[in-house]
Amino acid sequence: VLAFAASAAAQADDLLEKVRKAGELVVGTEMQFAPFDFLDNGVQKGVNVDLLAEVGKELGVKVRFIDLPWPSILPGLEANKFDLVGGPVTITRARMQRYRFTLPIADASVALLKRASDAAIAKPQDIAGKAVGGGKGSSQLEQLKQFVATLPEPAKVREYVDNNQAYADLTTGRIVAVANSLPNIAYVAAQRPDAFAVVTPPFGAKTYFAYVGRKDADSEPLLQAIDAAIVKLHADGRLAAIQKKWFGLVMDVPQTAVTAPAI
Amino acid sequence: MNQTSRIANAEVVLQARQLCKRFGAHEVVRSVDLEVHRSEVVCLIGPSGSGKSTLLRCMAFLEEYSAGEIHIEGELLGYVQNGADRRVRASEAQINHVRRNVGMVFQQFNLWPHMSALGNVTEALLRVRRLKPDEARRRGLAMLDKVGLAAKADAYPGQMSGGQQQRVAIARALAMEPHIMLFDEPTSALDPELVGEVLQVMKDLAREGMTMVVVTHEMGFAAQVADTVMFLDQGAVVARGTPREIFQGNPSPRLQQFLQNYLDRNAFWQQERELKEGAA
């Protein structure tokens, strides 16, 4: 009887209730995605920690992060291993089919990273006829491919398991540039100015980063609560402060849900 | 004579009736009849491949025999009768029960290389007889002493000569206090130098009245120790009797030929005697 009651209760609670009861919001993320999430001597740093901490305050819960390799993060979300995907993830039509995005938190437009020493590349078009790289299965890679197709002489596109291998191969000189979202590569360049530099301006369509939840009734209340929190952060400038801290600039991102992403 | 009669009057402890063993089509033991009385020593001799080992292994039910019966101290070995003449294989437990008073010694010793001599002897006492460790140890040492190896208690098989290993194997079997001991060519794997010590232990056993069935190529041993010698050929008992009858009666041509092997090989001794006699 007790067990039955318990399960019934469990069914009654939606995810928001559960999170409140548990007192913690569990977030799956990969700590190899500076500046959003990375480990500095084992201490997690980045946008997600600061931003979600604030969101947590609004919900009145702590935030616990689970560090996972990217391939197993979305499966983890579907398997209820956690409530929200950190990342963040670029909003695309395909992904909206399957997942529920929060409000955007950063600009995700694609730009190129090059070797600091490489004078041959001044603007994105200069990669024509050369080899470039991107992260397999990332939306940035898709945009890179479209962009390359528009060039007079198409560049050879290499696909990497994750961006870090691409950066490594950039230093070996096998490729001349790596395509990734502006915030990421800006941070990379800032970290190792001796090695890397950003090719401005960004190419490709305007896209945004957001967190990802499950697309079901159970999760909806939680995600709405988070959206509300983000709006609040917009209002009192906490979001802007965090962006300034990590990107060195304030990005203007829509305060309403993105319904028709550019890609 | 009196010795033989004394045994003839003792009760039968092991009996085989019309025993047959086939491997596929190949009949290896052919309706053998055999009675072993308490404290009788039976030696099985015969050419290689004649079925000596198989017969012996049937007596320990290491081989399922195909037909016939083996009774150990009155109990049927290996099968349970149900109905008139239908029988099924007995359970391991039942087999072990009937077999509890049978000990066996192998040509290849089959000591367990990862245990010391003492370990080999006490293992079964601990696992099967469930003796207390110190009790088992006591009896184990006593047995090793009996075969003259008390000093080697802590040596591993790999560190002992073949003769010593075989004596440990005998001690291991004796520790279970069997009523019947089966030996399958206990000395064939040994250097000639080492045969003597093992035969000596077996002679002592016989003298103490242990019932033994011995497959052997050591004619001297058979002659001196056996009460009954059985000559097997192609799975059948071709001749049986006292050593005297077998070795000195006028044997069947097959037995004659078999013994000839040994006569040739010991020609030197023959010559020596002739000379000595010449001198005398």
Place this chain on the structure above:
Amino acid sequence: MNQTSRIANAEVVLQARQLCKRFGAHEVVRSVDLEVHRSEVVCLIGPSGSGKSTLLRCMAFLEEYSAGEIHIEGELLGYVQNGADRRVRASEAQINHVRRNVGMVFQQFNLWPHMSALGNVTEALLRVRRLKPDEARRRGLAMLDKVGLAAKADAYPGQMSGGQQQRVAIARALAMEPHIMLFDEPTSALDPELVGEVLQVMKDLAREGMTMVVVTHEMGFAAQVADTVMFLDQGAVVARGTPREIFQGNPSPRLQQFLQNYLDRNAFWQQERELKEGAA
């Protein structure tokens, strides 16, 4: 007598001088002197561990001897002298050259299990003597025929009895037409039934005038075939002479004790003779 003298006059084909072999500190062969004349048969007897095998293995340079010299048909085996008394191990080629006329037969046969009997015999003819396949095959079959196994040419070692395997091993050695044959207990791993056939082959070889050095426990064979018998104990030659002198002379206590083993084991034959004599 005349037989012995004939041999004494034949040239020396194998000579060991002050031969010593140490394993670490343990001296296994102690300054052994030995001369083998063409078509002489030398038998080495002695207790287990007395160094018989080691001595023989030195003669085939399967062991590097520690001191002394071995000459085969006048050539120093295994080393090349440089300077007065400094010597270095010879090259594999040189060793094989000096050893080319030495054949060896092992206790464990050491046939190659992945080749048929014929394959075992012809392998060296093809690889070492570089004969043409059909030529090698012809000689191989001839050798197998010589040991009475022409019929088994295509059988694998695993399909043959021990005795047959050992005969193939002898054929394998003979195929290389050696001047000297070394045997290390060629029958100790065999069933008594099978010993006879191997000894027969060896007797025939001796009769044909093959020079042989044989380590054996078969006293009968030694007595009948050997020109010289050497008794080793603890690596040293304790007694040497004709079979007669060794077996029927009044031997040293150690030899006496060694021979006793065999006398006991063949008691049955002793009794038999006594009876027969009694009858006569």
Place this chain on the structure above:
Amino acid sequence: MSFEPGIITERLVEIGQGLAITVGAWAGGVVIGMAIGLLIAVLQIFCGAWVRGLLRFYIELIRGTPFLVQLFLLYYGGPAFGLELEPLSAGVIGLGIYGSVYFAEIFRAGFMSVPRGHLEAAACLGMTRLQTIARIQLPQMLVIIVPALVNLVIILSKETAVLSIVTVPELTFVLTGIGSETFAFVETLLVLCVSYLALTELTSRLGLRFERRVGRFMLHRAS
């Protein structure tokens, strides 16, 4: 969690290419590995103490570090030491080197498993050490080491998945890629399982057949 086999059938060509690359890299690695491994094992027989020491160190070094790390250092670190390799060739060579030490150990064990007497018999008949290895030891040891070889070949088939970190589009890379693009995780993993199961099962069956063939003489063994 929906199940849409359609996603797989759409990308069948891509997957087929991935499988082809996996099998190719695998075969290449195995061949190279066996060759080097055999060489090492034979050198250990012939060479003096210090060469053996070097080989020993090579073995322990390669055996002691993950293939992932080795391949990463070979491909991304290579250029720093003037060693430029194409992704696929780097992958195959890396796999070969990685496998070589395990093959070497198996062969060494095999050589030792042949009774000393068999070699002495050959020596007495004047066969050279090399002839003895080729004609006496190798054929005999095969029977014994085939199961170990099969085990190792199967292990190497799994290691090919690592080649993805140097941008070789092998099966695992292609499928996980498709997975994270289309979110068809179950489907892609299923294909992955089936493919590898098929490969390994095929390998062990071939291994068994080979075992029987080289084991002819063993099967005849009386006892």
Place this chain on the structure above:
Amino acid sequence: MTFDWATIEQALPLMLQGGLITLGISLAALGLGLVIGTGVCAARFARRGALRALGSVYVTVFRGIPLLVQLLFIYYFLPFVGINVPPLVAAIAAVSLCAAAYIAEILRGGFLGIPNGQLEAARILGFSDWDALVRIKLPQALRLTLPALVNELILLVKASSLVSVVGIAELTRTSQNLAASTFRQLEFYLMAALIYFAINALLAFAGALLEQQMKRRMA
């Protein structure tokens, strides 16, 4: 390529920690793997045909399916049938089950290496099958196959790097994280290589010692 030792020095403690986790998981997996593997191996020698079939199916499956997939399955797909296990359990379970398949095969070789006579000796003395397995077969099989088992352990140490997919920061994952945050890949992969080498050299050495000891006893 300029090596930045300062970064590495800072990170060393973390990497060692990762090394410990790797070692721990491997040893745990070896222990469990030995137990399960022995069971599977025994099944393959069982009198019942069904048991034997079961054993060989187990080996085929767990040796055939990549460990990565096994991990993902246990951690991400079992929840859909209501089995929700924590990462560490999933990791150790998966690695053990996979290791068991290989260990079973290794042990099978060992069991075959034991002369049948020794088991007959046990039977004639009245041993139960269980006693014969535990007291006679297993100790010898372990001794005969020790080198292969050490080999397997070393493979485990390296295979365990896959458990990062269920969110355990073992050695490889740790070094990747560090590399990602400092964008100094080579340094950290080199470090990882050294630590793995140290661990495995240690294990190999321990194995060699054990082997020596056993040899000496059963010389």
